[in-house]
Amino acid sequence: MTRRGWALFAAMAIIWGIPYLLIKVAVGELTPVTLVFFRTALGALILLPVAAMTGGFRPLFRLWPWVLAYTVVEVSLPWFLLSDAERRLSSSLTGLLIAAVPLIGAVITWLTRGDDRLDVRRIGGLLLGLVGVAALVGLNVSFRDLGAVVEVGLVAIGYATGPIIVSRRLPSLPSMGVVAASLVLTAVAYAPLALPHLxxxxxxxQVLLAVATLGVVCTALAFLLFFALIAEAGPVRATVITYFNPAVALLLGVVVLHEPFTVGAVVGFGLILLGSLFATGRVSLPAAGRVGGASPSPWASAGPGRSEPQPRSQGSRR
Incomplete structure (x- = not known):
């Protein structure tokens, strides 16, 4: 990878690792719906002109139901649930739980596609990841906060489902247009809910800076940089940032917010990371003299791991 590619990679690893910290700060004074509105509105204001200038909107109308579905599962619901969950969970724990997205993506792919590659390696990866999630929750979460854990689980399911919708239903659409449209739709939907609760x-x-950074840097700038990273390094290498974001979230939560650094966090994240690598095929065990490789992923997100093929000439998200 070129020096520019490494610079973009490092920037994205940080930019998509800090939202958990910023959300934790923002929900101290803002309601989740208000935060989601301002974040998406700021991002839309920046990306809307970019998408319009590149003709990214016109092709969306013929597939608007799937664009709407992508918006709901990838932005509208997850960003609200994430903000609400962080009112009770630490930012570092939330970021680590989101690391389970590749595992969920692998399961959804197998269930909806009838994938016959559910071999020992992948089953082992899923089990490792499951044990990792159990370690995170069991060693770090009290019973009264389990509802917030469920919210983060729903976020992870949404983040895993969004790219599958893109790769199967929206492969021919311009990525910038889909991203900008999802931000606009979410901002419009949340406006009547957020404005009365300002x-x-x-x-x-501190909160104003957190909101501004979320909207401008972690949303608008992040997408622009990630599209550049895709062009520079390719989709497979670009999606590897998925595995660095939770580590950044953990580090920032501990250092900046003085959140506890626990054995459960280290063990749980390690198991989830290792399980994800095996379950998604990024790490293979030798079999019949062959070692399998990773498949490109569509629009890897803020978020989290993707296991579907990258559409041709398509950018990535999140």
Whole structure:
């Protein structure tokens, strides 16, 4: 990978690792619906002109039901659930739980496609990941916070489902147009819910900076940089950032917010990471003299791991 590619990779590993910290700060003074509205509105204001200039909207109309479905499972619901969950969970734990997205993506692919590659390696990876999630939850979460864990689980399912919709139903659409449209649709949907619940007084500078960074850097700029990374390094290498984002979330939560650094976090994340690598085919065990490789992934997201083939000439998301 070129020096520019490494720079883009490092930037994306950080940019998509810090939202958990920023969300934790923002929900201290804002409601989840208000935060989602401002984040998507800011991102849309920046990406909308870019998508319009590149003709990214016109092709969307013929497949609008699937664009809407992608928006709901990838942005509208996950960003609300994530914000609500972080009112009770630490930012570092939330980021580590999201690391299970590749595992969920692999399961959804097998269930919906009848994939016959459910071999010992992949089953072992799923079991490792499951044990990792259990370690994270069992060693770090109290019973009263299990509802928040369920919310993060739904977020992970949404993040895993979105790219599958893209690769199977929207492969020919311009990625920038789909991303910008999803932000616009979410902002419009949340506006009537968020505006009546604006804070009575101006939030603190810390919260304002967190919201601005979420919308401008972690949403708009992140997509632009990730599309550049896809072009520079290819989709397979680009999606590897999925495995670095939770580590960044853990580090920032511990250092900046002084969240606890527990054995459960280390063990759980390690098992989830290893399980994801095996379950998605990024690590293969020798079999009949052959070692399998990873498949390209579509629009790997803020978020999290993708296991579907990368559409031709398609950008990536998140």
């Amino acid at each position: 804070p009575a007084r101006l939030p603190s500078v």
